[in-house]
Amino acid sequence: MAIVISDLRKEYKDTVAVNGLSLEIRDNEIFALLGVNGAGKTTTVKMLSCLAKPTSGDAEVMGYSVVNFPEKVKAVIDISMQETAIARNLTVEENLRLYAAIRGLGKAEASRRIDELSRSFGFGKVMNKKGKTLSGGWQRKLSIALALLSKPAVLFLDEPTLGLDVIARRELWNVISALKGTMTVVLTTHYMEEAEKLADRIGIMKDGELIAADTAENLKACTGSATFEDAFVALVSKGGARI
Amino acid sequence: MRSVKRILALAGRNVKEILRDPLSIIFMFALPVAMELMFYALFSSAAAQFAISLLAPGMAVFGQAFITLFIGILIATDRTSSFMIRLYTTELKSYEIILSYALAAIPAALIQGVAVYAAAAVLDISAITWHVIPALFAGIIPTVMFLSFGILFGSVCGEKSVGGVSSIIVTAQSMLSGMWFPPEGLSSGFLKVMDILPFKNASLVITSVFNGETSAESTLIPCLIVLGYSAVVFIISVFVYRRKMVQ
Numbered sequence: 001m002a003i004v005i006s007d008l009r010k011e012y013k014d015t016v017a018v019n020g021l022s023l024e025i026r027d028n029e030i031f032a033l034l035g036v037n038g039a040g041k042t043t044t045v046k047m048l049s050c051l052a053k054p055t056s057g058d059a060e061v062m063g064y065s066v067v068n069f070p071e072k073v074k075a076v077i078d079i080s081m082q083e084t085a086i087a088r089n090l091t092v093e094e095n096l097r098l099y100a101a102i103r104g105l106g107k108a109e110a111s112r113r114i115d116e117l118s119r120s121f122g123f124g125k126v127m128n129k130k131g132k133t134l135s136g137g138w139q140r141k142l143s144i145a146l147a148l149l150s151k152p153a154v155l156f157l158d159e160p161t162l163g164l165d166v167i168a169r170r171e172l173w174n175v176i177s178a179l180k181g182t183m184t185v186v187l188t189t190h191y192m193e194e195a196e197k198l199a200d201r202i203g204i205m206k207d208g209e210l211i212a213a214d215t216a217e218n219l220k221a222c223t224g225s226a227t228f229e230d231a232f233v234a235l236v237s238k239g240g241a242r243i
Numbered sequence: 244m245r246s247v248k249r250i251l252a253l254a255g256r257n258v259k260e261i262l263r264d265p266l267s268i269i270f271m272f273a274l275p276v277a278m279e280l281m282f283y284a285l286f287s288s289a290a291a292q293f294a295i296s297l298l299a300p301g302m303a304v305f306g307q308a309f310i311t312l313f314i315g316i317l318i319a320t321d322r323t324s325s326f327m328i329r330l331y332t333t334e335l336k337s338y339e340i341i342l343s344y345a346l347a348a349i350p351a352a353l354i355q356g357v358a359v360y361a362a363a364a365v366l367d368i369s370a371i372t373w374h375v376i377p378a379l380f381a382g383i384i385p386t387v388m389f390l391s392f393g394i395l396f397g398s399v400c401g402e403k404s405v406g407g408v409s410s411i412i413v414t415a416q417s418m419l420s421g422m423w424f425p426p427e428g429l430s431s432g433f434l435k436v437m438d439i440l441p442f443k444n445a446s447l448v449i450t451s452v453f454n455g456e457t458s459a460e461s462t463l464i465p466c467l468i469v470l471g472y473s474a475v476v477f478i479i480s481v482f483v484y485r486r487k488m489v490q
Contacts (some may be wrong), residue, residue, distance in 0.1 A: 101249065
């Protein structure tokens with residue numbers, strides 16, 4: 001298993017953001033965490049990527065506890081956040097070189113990885129453009145490319161296509177699909193179509209709790225729904241019954 | 244060794260972010276040089292305060308006060324744009340990130356000093372001696388204080404408010420350094436405040452070094468006062484930064 005989550009809980013003052021989350025995510029699987037706003041998806045990703053400490057419970061990422069060995073976890077993961085996290089006044093190439101240096105890649109290795117990513121993401125024309133001059137789609141692509149530089153065992157993508165137009169969204173879907181089988185990807189989204197198209201399995205969160213986790217086909221079958229959107233609505237409006 | 248490489252890589256990025264921002268160029272380089280040229284042209288024949296021997300080092304320190312603004316803006320922007328969050332998912336430690344901001348300010352301050360002293364040389368070459376070299380490097384002392392204020396403000400303020408808060412330091416350096424008017428004639432209470440605060444002392448250190456003065460009163464004591472403020476503000480800024488990042 002790439003990720004084993006055991007009774008994970010996160011409280012912020014009076015709010016329980018994640019409540020008793022237990023889940024296993026397999027090696028090289030694309031797993032989508034789906035839910036409406038405030039369901040606890042981003043908080044879950046923050047705990048798994050050591051950005052937030054769990055109030056209780058634990059999770060192992062590639063065998064390392066996020067509570068006891070966050071440095072070991074950070075060495076095997078990477079993340080692309082909801083908001084684009086790039087250096088705005090640096091060019092695409094400078095962003096990639098900066099992040100390669102931060103991730104400890106040697107010069108030769110960094111150049112090799114940047115060439116590979118430049119080809120697969122099609123950065124050729126924008127390589128010398130500054131981050132702030134890129135369109136939203138290109139900024140998001142760059143953000144994901146940065147996360148892939150160090151070839152992480154686990155990649156977290158938090159709402160990767162939020163706010164993008166349909167063309168940019170489809171292009172990013174192709175990028176994410178290409179990762180299938182090469183690394184474990186945990187993707188948060190509130191787009192049904194995105195989860196259904198990209199993910200091997202989908203976990204549905206509501207009010208901080210995981211109420212279902214299975215393939216899109218099985219979730220449709222067990223709710224007797226014709227579409228995945230209907231299955232999602234049926235599950236979320238059930239009042240938390242777990243599947 | 245990997246830690247040093249990470250710090251230098253990030254510091255290099257921070258230097259580029261500052262130097263590629265047109266506002267930095269205007270406020271950090273163009274404004275002090277333009278003010279130096281203007282005040283020299285208008286007032287140097289009327290008041291000794293505006294002779295290059297006093298105006299150039301005073302303007303160099305005044306220009307450095309903008310480092311508070313640009314380090315503050317950079318940190319506040321990185322916090323709000325998620326760039327900082329991305330850094331925290333890597334093996335980077337808080338102290339490495341803080342050092343990278345601090346190191347970025349020093350080359351920016353040195354470039355700024357070169358610009359101000361080069362303009363001074365154009366205006367009055369006779370006022371420029373070899374002491375300009377130690378004066379340039381002595382500028383690192385107030386730079387540490389200004390960048391510490393920048394880290395502090397960038398950690399607690401938002402992207403929009405950090406500019407206003409940082410302008411307090413720029414205004415204080417302008418009004419409380421004594422560079423625009425001779426201290427004679429000011430009330431003793433006001434003079435006492437100027438002596439206690441670091442702004443006049445910062446100007447005094449650089450002016451003394453620029454003019455080759457080496458007495459304890461004109462260099463060592465003000466230098467210690469500025470270093471004291473720098474140490475206190477730096478420690479507070481590191482504490483506040485780490486606390487904000489944990490949140």
